[in-house]
Amino acid sequence: MTTRLVFAGYGGQGVILAGKLYCIAAMKHGYFVSHIPSYGVEMRGGTANCQVVVSDQEIPSPLVFAPHIACVFNDPSLSKFGPLVRPEGSLLFNSSLIPEAPALDGVEVFAVSANELAEEAGSLKAVNMAMLGALAALKPELCTVEELMASLPEAVSSRNQALNELNKRALEAGFNALKGLTPLRV
DSSP states (O other), rough: EEEEEEEETTSOOOOOHHHHHHHHHHTTTTTTEEEEEEEEESSSSSSSEEEEEEEESSSOOOOSOOSSSSOOSSSSHHHGGGGGSSSTTTEETTTTTTSSSSOOOOEEEEEEOHHHHHHHTTOOGGGGHHHHHHHHHHHHHOOOHHHHHHHHHHHOGGGGGGGHHHHHHHHHHHHHHHHOOOOOOO
C-alpha cells in the first residue's frame, strides 16, 4: 500500500507543518514516509505546498505527480493540484475560501470549512489542523486523529508548543466535521 498526498495553499496557512505532522503521525502508525516541502517567493502570502508519501514499503521516489489525496486550502491550489488527483482519489477543499465544489471525474470531493472550524477552535492559525483532522476522519488507516495529537510536540517548534491545546481542538473539530460525511461529488 502506497498513498501519495499533496497539501497546498498559501504561505501562512501551515501547509508545510501539516505535511510534516502527517508524516510523523504516519510513522507512529508504522509506515515509511517522505515529505518534500515547496515554498513560493514569499513565505507568508506566497504559494506553498508539500508532497507526502505514506507506504508500508520503502519509498523509491518521494515525488508526487498524481496524488491519491489532495488537501487544498485556496483557489489557486485547487486550480493547480485538483486536476492531478487520480481517479478514485479524494480531494478535501477549504470551502471557507473556495466557494464552489470542483467537478473532478471519478474523484471524491469533500468540503471542509477549515477557516470556520479553526476560528471556532480558537484561532484562524489552526486552519491546517482542521484540515488534518478531516483527513484523519477520511483515512484513519493512514493515521488517526489521536496519533496526530500525540505527534504535535515533535512537529511543532518549541516557541509554538503553547498552541498545541488549540491545535488539538482544531484537529478534533475537523475530525468531527468530516466523520460520516458523504462526498459532494464522485
